[in-house]
Amino acid sequence: MDWSRIPSLAALRAFEALARHNSLSAAARDLNVTHAAIAQHLRALETHFGESLATRDGQTMKLTETGRDLADALGEGFGRIAEGVTDIMDRNAIRPITVTLTPSFAEAWLMPRMGQFWSQHPEVEVRLVPSMALANLRRDGIDLAIRFGNGDWPGNDVEPLAVSQFVVVAAPTYTKARTLDELGGLSAHDWFFSAAANEQRVWGKAIGVDFDKVGAQDMANNGMVLSAARAGLGLSIQSKALVAPDLDSGQLTTLYEGDPEGLGYYIVTRPGVLSPGARAFRAWLRKMAQAQV
Known part of the structure; x- marks a missing residue:
């Protein structure tokens, strides 16, 4: 390795902190150095590379395209160093x-x-x-x-x-259909999802339900989604393990089950x-x- 082509590690560490925080002051606090020290390291790196790496944008610092490239490389490089050090230290230790x-x-x-x-x-x-x-x-x-x-x-x-597959469910009071085909036009039905999940949308798209076209209502959490489905307000895609008690009791029925390959x-x-x-x-x-x- 030709170390003469690589700037000082202190300057690179300072720039990595600046890129993470988008702030000279926050980077300085992170590294327990002065604001001026971070600014000096930034100027040294810009001199080394011969171009700007970051510009002031109001109260924050905005990386240039070259600055983003350098930040990505440093993030990966320092992350790999940290990983190697941690692996060595933890080989024979139980840690969180x-x-x-x-x-x-x-x-x-x-x-x-x-x-x-x-x-x-x-x-x-x-x-x-x-x-x-x-x-x-x-x-x-x-x-x-x-x-x-x-x-x-x-x-x-x-x-x-x-692990458990997903199923399309509805309350018996919502529909007498037992398959998606029997439902007819899927866009004519209300679908409910949790805003804190994305598996259902991915799974639904894989079985041919395009929710960009069909439309669906996001709710704050899955408990509200299940309440809406049990009340007969519409359809939902759920983990079979989660709704097994509802299926056993007949409160919900399945209209489709079976995970797409892969x-x-x-x-x-x-x-x-x-x-x-x-x-x-x-x-x-x-x-x-x-x-x-």
Whole structure:
């Protein structure tokens, strides 16, 4: 490596903090240095590259195109350094693990089972981060993600997690139909979704329901969606595990079930060595999914 072509690591670290915070003052507080020190590092980097990296935009700093390129490279590079250091330090240590997952999966599948994991692994602290966003595992310090889709997340280790399928449900008072075909024009019906979920829309599109054309109503949470469906106000797509009691009691009926090929939940991890806690949690997820099959 030709270190003469690389600016000082202190300047690069300062710029990475500036890019994250979009503020000289916030970057200075983050690194426990002065505002002037961050500004000096920025000027040194701009001199090194021969072009502007950031400009003032009111009270914040706005990155130029070159600045964004540099910030992306530094974020990935420093993230990889942090990952390597953490892996070495944690090879023989149990530390808290961070798991990101969709709110729907947390509600319908994971939380009813988490007590079993905690009883089997009381030494592992699990921090659950429900989110619809696709986190950058390395940058955000995520040990394991549970994502919904077709498994196409390049740069990560991905394996399917065979869990409950989704179903289209409605109350018997809403329709006497027993299939989507019997419903006729889907756009003539009211569909309800939770604003804190996206699996249902992805799944519905895969079975041929285009909600950009059909339209649907978003509600604040899935509890409100289920209340609307039980009251006979319209249709919804739900995890079969979540609505099993309603189906058994006859409060809801299914109009479609069966997951499209390749679409489902996946365990996603960073390539390389997982911490002992993350390995234990992944093995437990596999076991619980297998027990459900």
